[in-house]
Amino acid sequence: MILNGIITGLIMGGILSLPVLGVAVIYGITGIPNFAIGVIGVFGGFLTWYFLSFNMGLAILIGVTVCFLVGYILQRILLTPISERGGDSTLFFIITVSVGFVFEGFIRAFSPRPNISLALPRIGTINIAGFTVEGFKIFALIFAIGTLVIIRLAEEHTEVGKSWQATSQNLKLAKFVGIKTSQVFSFASGIGCALACVGAIFWGSLYNLTTSSGWDLGFLGFIVAVVGGIGNIWGGIISALIMGMVMSFSGYLLGGMWQSVILYFIVILVLIIAPKGILGSERSL
Amino acid sequence: MKDRYEQIGTVLILLLPLLFVLRGGYVQEVTGYVYLFLIQGYAAWFLFFKSGQPFFGYSVTMAIGAYGTIVLTIIYKWPLLASIFISAAMATMVGVLIFLATSRARGFYVSMASFLLAILFPNLIDALQPITGGRSGLYFSGITAIIGYEALYLLVIFLTAAITALFFWIMGTKAGKILTLISENDQLTQAVGINTLKYKIFAYTVAGFISGFGGALYVNYTGFISSVDIEVFTTLYIFFIPLIGGSRVFYGPILGALFVILMPELLVPVERYFRIFFGLIFILVIVLLPEGLAPNIQKLLGKMKPKHA
Numbered sequence: 001m002i003l004n005g006i007i008t009g010l011i012m013g014g015i016l017s018l019p020v021l022g023v024a025v026i027y028g029i030t031g032i033p034n035f036a037i038g039v040i041g042v043f044g045g046f047l048t049w050y051f052l053s054f055n056m057g058l059a060i061l062i063g064v065t066v067c068f069l070v071g072y073i074l075q076r077i078l079l080t081p082i083s084e085r086g087g088d089s090t091l092f093f094i095i096t097v098s099v100g101f102v103f104e105g106f107i108r109a110f111s112p113r114p115n116i117s118l119a120l121p122r123i124g125t126i127n128i129a130g131f132t133v134e135g136f137k138i139f140a141l142i143f144a145i146g147t148l149v150i151i152r153l154a155e156e157h158t159e160v161g162k163s164w165q166a167t168s169q170n171l172k173l174a175k176f177v178g179i180k181t182s183q184v185f186s187f188a189s190g191i192g193c194a195l196a197c198v199g200a201i202f203w204g205s206l207y208n209l210t211t212s213s214g215w216d217l218g219f220l221g222f223i224v225a226v227v228g229g230i231g232n233i234w235g236g237i238i239s240a241l242i243m244g245m246v247m248s249f250s251g252y253l254l255g256g257m258w259q260s261v262i263l264y265f266i267v268i269l270v271l272i273i274a275p276k277g278i279l280g281s282e283r284s285l
Numbered sequence: 286m287k288d289r290y291e292q293i294g295t296v297l298i299l300l301l302p303l304l305f306v307l308r309g310g311y312v313q314e315v316t317g318y319v320y321l322f323l324i325q326g327y328a329a330w331f332l333f334f335k336s337g338q339p340f341f342g343y344s345v346t347m348a349i350g351a352y353g354t355i356v357l358t359i360i361y362k363w364p365l366l367a368s369i370f371i372s373a374a375m376a377t378m379v380g381v382l383i384f385l386a387t388s389r390a391r392g393f394y395v396s397m398a399s400f401l402l403a404i405l406f407p408n409l410i411d412a413l414q415p416i417t418g419g420r421s422g423l424y425f426s427g428i429t430a431i432i433g434y435e436a437l438y439l440l441v442i443f444l445t446a447a448i449t450a451l452f453f454w455i456m457g458t459k460a461g462k463i464l465t466l467i468s469e470n471d472q473l474t475q476a477v478g479i480n481t482l483k484y485k486i487f488a489y490t491v492a493g494f495i496s497g498f499g500g501a502l503y504v505n506y507t508g509f510i511s512s513v514d515i516e517v518f519t520t521l522y523i524f525f526i527p528l529i530g531g532s533r534v535f536y537g538p539i540l541g542a543l544f545v546i547l548m549p550e551l552l553v554p555v556e557r558y559f560r561i562f563f564g565l566i567f568i569l570v571i572v573l574l575p576e577g578l579a580p581n582i583q584k585l586l587g588k589m590k591p592k593h594a
Binding site (some may be wrong): 012086089091093094095097098099100101102103104105106108109123190215219223226257258260261264267268272275276 | 455563
């Protein structure tokens, strides 16, 4: 049972780390807490599901690209102008939740079904210490870790990544040396929403997606990011894995009803004891 | 003096439905519902907008008042009135405890802790299903069984007006003025030697109690509560009431409550697109009318007045 719990927890945490990564990228660079990210990701998940019968690759590409564009445009026309007018975290919280309402509305209005499951190929099974795990779950975990490594490498070794770092560390100086910071913000927001979409696709394939799943995924992604130290990518990933374990074991020991109660209770405790998260935040809310 | 007239006007407007008692029906039901949310809206207006305390757990304090009343009355057989007041006191304790526990943190972390509590609470209600009924909910006849629905409706109107008047009165006292200072500049208020902690606890105590009391009244009026009624969106709707209506004017939350509660009713013909319209309207109001509806309506009315030579 313990091994089962660990493996399930690792996989849940791995998938969860994708929206967490999205939150961390957006918040780390723009300084804006975007609570719509989960709903936008699930909107992309529903789009992917709709086109899945035509071609799997194309369907995923459509979902991820649309989410990237939504994130990009949202940042460009709404969030950056409000930020430049001096909007605070509370205002962004309200605005992004309202944006979430709009995208949840799109799912409710246009999806032919309120509850979907994405039928992606299963890639067989793998045996770990006598415990059989679906190959697709291992793929999801490796994909999440791979994405983290790629983002970290891109941040340190590419021009775009360096402009991200410069913008997040000193906005005024970044503007002074000619970095188009509003473009950097929009790009980061697009990447964040695209990551949330990939997370939603994995989630929808392993479990299922409902019209309101976006809020669960988004809030969960956000609180996991808070526990890790919001904006801190490594902290977010470690936190996602720990939270995945907590969800897995509390589900086994106390039943599914208590899973989220325990999870949110731990997060509130972390907020009380260490408000900047387990690895500290590079920015403060 | 202008403030005083505005306050009296606001309370009188709230008492208007007493003049034409409606004989049940849809309009009366919705009016009562608007008033019950207005109690929560004024609690948010007082705590968040007038005292500057970043609290988002209004659905939690409301739920504690509602569930506490039912559990104490039905399971523990306490007298109804005692159950209502004890539940409101429990809601106060939760609000104050969240504030004290997060007092080391600053700003948005406090908002997050209370907001997460608002997410956690419906899950807790579901997990405690044998006592709370979870998503299936609990039925409660409470005050209705004693005085009837019509009298309860009048009581809701009267109590909402009284609570609003209480908030206005508090804002005019020394404590209210210090809370305004705290909301404008917390550090400066501390620097001039004022014990801000004491006043913040006072603000949480008053708002928590009123919100819990409002929750108890809610369950008596609706006769039913389930975890669906206290979802995290309830806290957002409550918060939107003073925000959309306009927090700087005394009657702002009235417009906000009408907007937030009546908008879904008006959007029934396009129910399929309800959330899209709802979200877009919120974004437009917040971006284009950051002061809320009331000051802009005031400006518009000012422009429409005939100008004398």
